[in-house]
Amino acid sequence: QKEVEQNSGPLSVPEGAIASLNCTYSDRGSQSFFWYRQYSGKSPELIMFIYSNGDKEDGRFTAQLNKASQYVSLLIRDSQPSDSATYLCAVNRGSARQLTFGSGTQLTVLP
Amino acid sequence: SAVISQKPSRDICQRGTSLTIQCQVDSQVTMMFWYRQQPGQSLTLIATANQGSEATYESGFVIDKFPISRPNLTFSTLTVSNMSPEDSSIYLCSVGQGGTHNEQFFGPGTRLTVL
Numbered sequence: 001q002k003e004v005e006q007n008s009g010p011l012s013v014p015e016g017a018i019a020s021l022n023c024t025y026s027d028r029g030s031q032s033f034f035w036y037r038q039y040s041g042k043s044p045e046l047i048m049f050i051y052s053n054g055d056k057e058d059g060r061f062t063a064q065l066n067k068a069s070q071y072v073s074l075l076i077r078d079s080q081p082s083d084s085a086t087y088l089c090a091v092n093r094g095s096a097r098q099l100t101f102g103s104g105t106q107l108t109v110l111p
Numbered sequence: 112s113a114v115i116s117q118k119p120s121r122d123i124c125q126r127g128t129s130l131t132i133q134c135q136v137d138s139q140v141t142m143m144f145w146y147r148q149q150p151g152q153s154l155t156l157i158a159t160a161n162q163g164s165e166a167t168y169e170s171g172f173v174i175d176k177f178p179i180s181r182p183n184l185t186f187s188t189l190t191v192s193n194m195s196p197e198d199s200s201i202y203l204c205s206v207g208q209g210g211t212h213n214e215q216f217f218g219p220g221t222r223l224t225v226l
Contacts, residue, residue: 032213034214049212097209099144
């Protein structure tokens with residue numbers, strides 16, 4: 001079992017819709033969970049992170065964490081074509097809080 | 112957040128040679144890391160760059176192949192040694208301030224092609 005798993009997609013949604021991105025992790029000791037956005041040819045950009053069960057909202061983005069189910073999700077409301085990118089889920093571990101990344105989900109928002 | 116720069120931004124190298132990649136941060140940071148992103152793949156951690164001591168390498172990565180230096184809290188280098196075409200990747204440094212969450216921010220990356 002991979003440490004961090006994501007649906008590779010691609011995921012396509014129409015403009016204005018809600019995009020839902022999902023991630024599961026295997027290490028129950030993981031404490032913090034991160035969502036990065038990566039545009040083609042660019043480096044990953046941190047969107048938000050979550051560490052408590054429940055929802056965390058930041059603008060159009062909502063991260064959801066369920067530690068019992070070892071599940072993290074990212075919802076993007078009112079999706080825009082500029083949201084088209086690969087979204088990477090990451091989990092920190094170890095004494096240096098290193099990140100382990102999922103394989104990423106490619107999102108396309110159709111105008 | 113800190114401004115992170117990497118040099119070079121890209122390079123094309125011959126098999127058997129070595130390349131040193133620099134990562135510079137505009138403020139002191141606790142943690143620095145080096146990642147590799149192979150074509151079409153996600154990010155894989157190579158090592159944690161420790162200030163004033165040897166880097167901590169992940170499974171599958173060794174110091175002889177990827178020597179790392181971190182002389183101070185704002186600078187680190189990664190060398191890719193004795194390169195082969197399989198080393199063609201994007202190499203990224205990231206920085207974090209430590210602590211429980213240690214949010215990491217990435218540099219722009221170095222795109223390496225080995226012929």
